[in-house]
Amino acid sequence: MRLTRLLRHLLLPDWWLLRPFSRRLLQRIEEAVVASEATHLGELRLVVEGNLPLASVWRDQTPRMRAIELFAQLGVWDTECNSGVLIYLQLIDRRVEIVADRGIDACLGQPFWDAVCRQMEGAFQSGDFENGTLRALETISTALRDHFPALSANPDELPNAPLLL
Template sequence: MRLCRHRLWDEADAHRALPAEALRRLAARVAESEQRHGGEIRVCVEASLPLSYLWRRASARERAVTLFGKLRVWDTEQNNGVLIYLLLAEHAIEIVADRGLNQRVSAEQWHTVIGSLREALQAGRFEDGLVAAIGQVEQLLAHQFPTNGAPPRNELPNAVVVL
């Protein structure tokens, strides 16, 4: 059943959920957010898992952790990158934070971000939900990694990754 569900979703579905204009606005929101803290935020939306993940019954979390590495979110100077990952075929939301931030933020705080995003996605408000999630992650990063007047560094691309 899982294989069928994933084969029904493709990249076009992700682009229907988040059209090009929404992707541009989200990238701008990430860039704006990164002016207020010393961290890095990446957003990735994937329609379905690759077959290799489905064959071995890998979870959305495992895929998110793999993409955290592939997108080099782990490779920030202060180990404070955050990946917000959506897997549309399973309605899964994962947040993967690097060790510099994750040790300072409780599981409850991450669950709050995920819960808010889940409500918006269930209502079909993908862009609004991601904007709010970026804002919540921004608050966590600003608290833990304030800029202290230093010019922000942009270590990673701001564009949303759609797979």
């Protein structure tokens, strides 16, 4: 555990960290997820987290490990077509992680997800949270439309609204 990381997670208030995600932006993200999921079989879940729980910081949990933990806790893995995708934004650590269920990951692979993560991180570094998030959703939607186009039965299995932790 690094002391600077611990202090950042303890001292920076959530309201300060989450301020780029206004109600308007959260609504736009939700609308983008709804529109996206209408075109493919994937199920998208976006989670934005300010401070990690103290126990997570203490055991030096990486953003990747946290994303995998949330992937399981939120049931993103439990979709009918194994098509869940968790987009996890860890604001203090300035990291984006994407965890995709095995059905989707087998087609797209980790290099695709890593490229989307780095694209988002680049936009966030310049303060462009809105375009960074919406462009990433469009990139993911295009890939899912190509590999998992919507069928006549396309149930909405996960909440579409971004989750703020």
